[in-house]
Amino acid sequence: MxxxxxxxxxxxxxxxxxxxxxxxxxxxxxxxxxxxxxxxxxxxxxxxxxxxxxxxxxxxxxxxxxxxxxxxxxxxxxxxxxxxxxxxxxxxxxxxxxxxxxxxxxxxxxxxxxDPALLAEALLGADEDTALVLERLSEQEHLVDFHREELQQTNQGVVALHAELDAAGRAQREAFAAERKARTEAENARRRLTFLANASAVLTASLDHHEIVRRLPELLVPEYAASVDVWLFEQEGERPGPAHPAAAVVAARTGRPQYAAAAPGGLPGVEDQPPSALEPERPLLCIPLPTRQAPLGVVTLSPPGERWDPDDAVMLIELTRRASIAIDHAQRYQHNRDIAETLQRALLTELPAPPGLALAARYLPATHGLNIGGDWYDAFRQPDGGTIAVVGDVTGHGLRAAVMMSQLRTALRAYAVDGGSPGRLLTRLHTFLHHLQPDLFATAVIARFHPDDPTMTWAAAGHPPPVLRTPDGRVQTLDAKPGAMLGIPLRQEITDHTVPLPPGSTLALYTDGLVERRALGIDPGIARLAEALGGFGSAQLEADLEGSADGILRPLLSDSQRDDDVCLLLCHLRGSG
Structure with a gap:
């Protein structure tokens, strides 16, 4: 249409x-x-x-x-x-x-x-359409307003969500930062504790305080200090020493750590002082070496950078305290060792020179601990012209063992004035020790030589057997049954033993420290002593008995540290020619 x-x-x-x-x-x-x-x-x-x-x-x-x-x-x-x-x-x-x-x-x-009716209808219809459009438009406006409000709320929610996400991210970053910081602090603390433990082990391993003072800067430089100065008070004595920072003097007087710098250090447990006139540009940390009575000295350190971390300063103070304990122990040990060595040398007498008999002795203290013990040797002449040679060992170490050894030696000399065989002398020493010190025991071996007798008489009480080398080079261990230890709570009569002794023979008396090792026992050591003694000829023994004693000790003591004192007495019967 x-x-x-x-x-x-x-x-x-x-x-x-x-x-x-x-x-x-x-x-x-x-x-x-x-x-x-x-x-x-x-x-x-x-x-x-x-x-x-x-x-x-x-x-x-x-x-x-x-x-x-x-x-x-x-x-x-x-x-x-x-x-x-x-x-x-x-x-x-x-x-x-x-x-x-x-x-x-x-x-x-x-x-x-x-037609007017149709025109009116058309006009009203147009108005109805317009009204309908306006209604639809109004609905659309309401819908737009609704969606606008919904969008606004959504936007607000999104903004709030973004804010929450931002806050959560910030909190997560802070948590990560805190975790990293805690991990770093834990690692630094572990590093400091490891260093402190290792350094303490190094310092306490030595009993020489000079060595400890020397090792301290080696441990601290350059990681924890640029320089280290150890001021020990007793080292200077009456002599004028080098100038020390005023803060070190204050630390020595007060016994408290001092920090000398242009600005406060803020170090825990440390007092602040003005910068040192000796080194005004460099901060100094002066830590006293404390003891129960008074400080031993002062350790002065300069920082490896601009200043110290407070935790490092705490660690340095603790290390200095441990170094002070190590130095104090080393000085006490040195003092006691000097006393022990003086006492030990005083107790070891010079050997006699009887006719026809050469004597050589060696005494070596243990390689650790105080150098004083109960091992002893002695040789002296009897009124009838005979010579008594003895080696003994009092159980234990220290001053008490040394005093008991001295008393036994004095008692033996007193008993030997009245004469008597080695067995009789040991029996009397057994009774003496049992009544004098019931809880102290000893071992001993005595040999008696007489120029008019071609034999040697000997006796032992709980002691390693003598080793005899005859002029023909044969070596034998005199392992006849010995008596029990001296001082044990039983009555005993110690028996004498006699062996022929031609000129040129050499007898070795010794303590168990020479031949006994924990891992091997005593028998292999006695065999090694016999082998070493057999390695020397009669002429060499007669010409240089002192050098022969050193030659016998050398292979026996080259294996390891000794746990006990060592005593060796060589008795050589000179040849007739």
């Missing part, structure tokens, strides 16, 4: 508009599309009237084409074009297409629009 209207004035334009509206309604064009069509057509008709001339409106219905994919069924085409005689002729026509879901009889759709 096609309809055409000629438009030259406003009345014809209105009628054409109303007809187009009624026709769109008849064909079921939706109100929104119908209103859009009528509004667009009205605007185009006004434009045409403004330009003037004759115009033609054509409405045509037809099947929907592929060009209008939203249309289903038929469509309504509206075309406004100028007539041929119009000045605007030649301009492109105006076109618009709307869908027509429904169809109506052509007669109804083409009803005349001159």
């Amino acid at each position: 096609t309809r055409t209207w000629q438009i030259t004035d406003v009345t014809e334009a209105a009628r054409a508009r109303i007809a187009a509206a009624r026709l769109a309604t008849a064909y079921g064009v939706p109100p929104l599309e119908r209103t859009r069509l009528v509004a667009s057509l009205s605007a185009q008709l006004r434009l045409c009237l403004t330009k003037g001339g004759a115009w033609r409106l054509t409405l045509e219905t037809g099947a929907a084409s592929r060009a209008t994919p939203d249309a289903t069924g038929s469509v309504l085409h509206a075309v406004v074009a100028p007539d041929r005689d119009t000045a605007a002729a030649g301009q492109p026509p105006w076109r618009v297409t709307v869908p027509c879901p429904e169809g109506v009889p052509v007669a109804e759709a083409e009803a005349a629009v001159d």
Whole structure:
């Protein structure tokens, strides 16, 4: 169906508009599309009237084409074009297409629009369409407002979520930073504790305080200090020593650590002092070496950088305290060792030089501990011209063992004045020790030589057996059954033993420290002593008995540290030639 209207004035334009509206309604064009069509057509008709001339409106219905994919069924085409005689002729026509879901009889759709009732109906219909559009527009506005509010709330939620995520991220970063800091602090604490333990082990391993003072700077430089100066008070004595910082003097007087610098150090347990006049540009940490009575000295340190970490300062103070204990122990040990060595040397008498008999003795203290013990040797002449040689060992170490050894030696000399064989002398020493010190025991071996007797008499009480080398080079261990230890709570008579002693023979008396080792026992050591003694010839022993004693000790003591004192007494019967 096609309809055409000629438009030259406003009345014809209105009628054409109303007809187009009624026709769109008849064909079921939706109100929104119908209103859009009528509004667009009205605007185009006004434009045409403004330009003037004759115009033609054509409405045509037809099947929907592929060009209008939203249309289903038929469509309504509206075309406004100028007539041929119009000045605007030649301009492109105006076109618009709307869908027509429904169809109506052509007669109804083409009803005349001159009837006032129809015009009124068309006018009211247009108002209804406008009202419907406005209603739809209002709904859309409400919907837009709703979505706008929803979007705003969503945006606020997103902003709040971002704020929460930012706060959570910040908290997580802070937690990570705190964890890294805690891990770093723990690692530094572990490093300090490890260093403190290792350094303490190094300092306490030595019993020489000079060595401890020397090792302290080696341990601290350069990681914890740029320089270390150890000031020991007793080292200077009456001699004028080097100048020391005022802070070191204050530390020595007060016994408290001092920090000398232009600015306070803020170190825990440390008092601040003005910078040192000796080194005003460098901070100094002066730590006293404390003891129970008074400080031993002061350790002065300069920092490896600009200043110390407070935890490092605490560690340095603790290390200095441990170094002070080590130095104090070493000095006490040195003092006691000097006393022990003096006492030990005083107790070891010079050997006699009887006719026809050469004597050589060696005494070596243990390689650790105080150098004082119960091992002893002695040799002296009896009134009848015989010579007594003895080696003994009092159980234990220290001053008590040394005093008991001295008493036994004195008692033996007193008993030997009255004469008596080695067995008889040991029996009397056993009784003496049992009554004098019931809880102290000793071992001893005594040999008696006489220039008019070609034999040697000997006796032993719990002591390692003598080793005899004869002039023909044979070596034998005199392992006849000895008596029990001296001082044990039982009555005993110690037996004498006699062995031929041709000129050129050599007898070795010794203590168990020479031959006994914990891992091997005593028998392998005695065999090694016999082998060492057999390695010397009679001429060598006769010519240099002192050198032979050193030669015998050398292979026996080269294996390891000794756990006990060592005593060796060589008795060589000179040859007749």
